Amino acid sequence: MGKVIISAAITGAATIPTLTPHLPLTPEEIAGSAVEAAKAGAAIVHIHARHPDHGAPSADPEHFRTILTEIKSRSDAVICITTGGSPTMTVKERAANVPEFKPEMCSFNLGSINFALHPALKRHGDWKYPWEPRYLEMSKDFVFKNTFLDFEHLCKVTKENNVKPELEIYDVGHLYNLNFLVQEKMVDFPMHLQFVMGVLGGIGTMAEDLTFLKHKADILFGPKNFTWSEVGVGIAQFNLAAISLQMGGHVRVGLEDNIYIRKGVLAKSNAELVEKAIRLAKELDREPATPEEARRILGLKGKDKVNF
Ligand code: KMH
Ligand code: ZN
Secondary structure, eight states, X not given: OOOBOEEEEOSOSSSOGGGOTTOOOSHHHHHHHHHHHHHHTOSEEEEOEEOTTTOOEEOOHHHHHHHHHHHHHHOOOEEEEOSOOOTTOXXXXXXXXXXXXXXXXXXXXXXOBOOBOTTHHHHOOSOSSTHHHHHHHHGGGOOBOOOHHHHHHHHHHHHHTTOEEEEEEOSHHHHXXXXXXXXXXXXXXXXXXXXXXXXXXXXXXXXXXXXXXXXXXXXXHOGGGEEEEEEEOSTXXXXXXXXXXXXXXXXXXXXXXXOEEETTEEOSOHHHHHHHHHHHHHHTTOOBOOHHHHHHHHTOOOGGGSOO
């Protein structure tokens, strides 16, 4: 089946600081956690930034610059930056860090969903920061907008800057959106797909949800034309990782998607989640790819071609 690329999604925008004291918040903490995750065996680190004063999601290029330069100087990991941004931003604002930093990879969300986080309101009450309950409450009516016009912009900036898109698929219709872009020659083969499963508003986390998405992608694009990974959001993170490992897929773990190392036990770090993914991979006879191997598998331009 070949080596498995482990991605670590370090902090995200959906995990709020109250949920776990182990979430890295400042640019220095985010970079440090990414370097540790890479040392533990993650070949890719997926990066969001946060405001150092209060931990709310940030797309400020200066926050990104601190994170990216620090990771680059201390590790060889492939850096994939988010274009997910925060709820109030336009796609141009969300994608502005792509031409600015020209990373090896960036996220590319393939459809609009009601990205709902409000159920977490019931489980907490003692908030670390005042923005957190408002953020969860507004998500009930929040459409994470990724329209065909937005796709045009992302296709343009990823192509112009030679950045490989990590194509985020939250539901089966998103494969058909992607198929339209393929037909229009706006996205090139080989692609890297990521099945994001377990976001309220998208597909769930059952085994057949994953096999179905992979099967549909095979039919639409042909299995030789794409590599793929999965993201299990919430406690399903490792169950889905185990299935992906057996199907020949790649795996993402990290505090962006899941805060538990096992049921009811908070993960102390991203590195701890990566170590568990690696133990699981080895038990299933999948060796983790090094960053250089990941670059070859995904056809990336290389660490020396980024702009930071
Ligand atoms: N937050 C995840 C559910 C992005 O950053 O643009 C998906 C993600 C997308 O990582
Ligand atoms: Zn992300």
